[in-house]
Amino acid sequence: MARRTKAEAAATREALLDAAEEVFLEKGVARTSLEQIARHAGMTRGAVYWHFKNKADLFQAMLCRVRMPFQELIAEIAEPSLMERPLEAIRLAIQNGFERLEQPRHRRVHAILVHHCEVFGDIDPLAMQNEMANEACGALTDHFTCAARLGQLREDLSPENAAELMQALLGGLFHDWLRNHERFSIAIKGSELVALQLELMRRP
Known part of the structure; x- marks a missing residue:
């Protein structure tokens, strides 16, 4: 019974x-109340407060469902040869x-x-975006540093500048796509541009 209750919660x-x-x-976000969310879910406001302290807590939980730390994206590939x-x-x-x-969920939440x-209140979208961007840029710098050490990165390009260039490309693609996601596939067009950028960064 306890297991069922936990699953229901x-x-x-x-x-x-x-x-x-x-x-x-x-x-x-600012014009939405917890009561509106509860009503939309067919529940009471008390149900919201049982699970979340406030709207900021709920908002953070919503973001956590779509967070994509760069290191996790790499870990999912599970190819040992990629270390080289x-x-x-x-x-x-x-x-x-x-x-x-x-x-759809990832697109919706990032659009929000x-x-x-x-x-x-305690919700600062710019700070949240900066946190995600800084995490990604730090991970990119680590991998570009590894590429430089292995002689795979252009000699005239520092790992830090390489990471900033890639971050700029990703940010531009991301915001262009979010404005009108039906205009192009970020998985297709974005992957093409990233591959081209990396080839330009590779040591001849």
């Missing part, structure tokens, strides 16, 4: 997060991330973060 929590995604996307091919590891990890972005969220 987890299902309730997920249903509330699903409802939050839909209402945030429609109304914006860091540029290929970067390419495959980014491709993995692009493919996830095209999943970028286009439907203002600074509100």
Whole structure:
């Protein structure tokens, strides 16, 4: 019985997060109340407070469902040979991330973060975006440093500059695609551009 109760509680929590995604996307984060989320999920406001301290806590939980730390994207590839091919590891990890972005939930939540969220209480979307960008840039720098050590990165390009160039490309692609995700496939077009960028960075 306890196991069933735990499973039901987890299902309730997920249903509330699903409802939050839909209402945030429609109304914006600042204009959405916890009561509206509860009503959209067919529950009471008390159910929301049972699982989340406040709207900021709920918002963070929603983001956690789509977080894609760069190291995790690389770990999922599970190819030991990539340790000697860091540029290929970067390419495959980014491709993995692009493919996830095209999943409806990932697209919705990132659209909320970028286009439907203002600074509100403990919610600071710019700080959250900066945190994710800094994490990705740090991981990219580590892999470009490895590529330089193995003689695979252009001699006139530092690992730090390589990471910043790639981060700029990813940021531009991400924001262009979010504005109109039907215009192009980020998994296809993005992967092509990233592969081209990495080839330009490779030592001849």
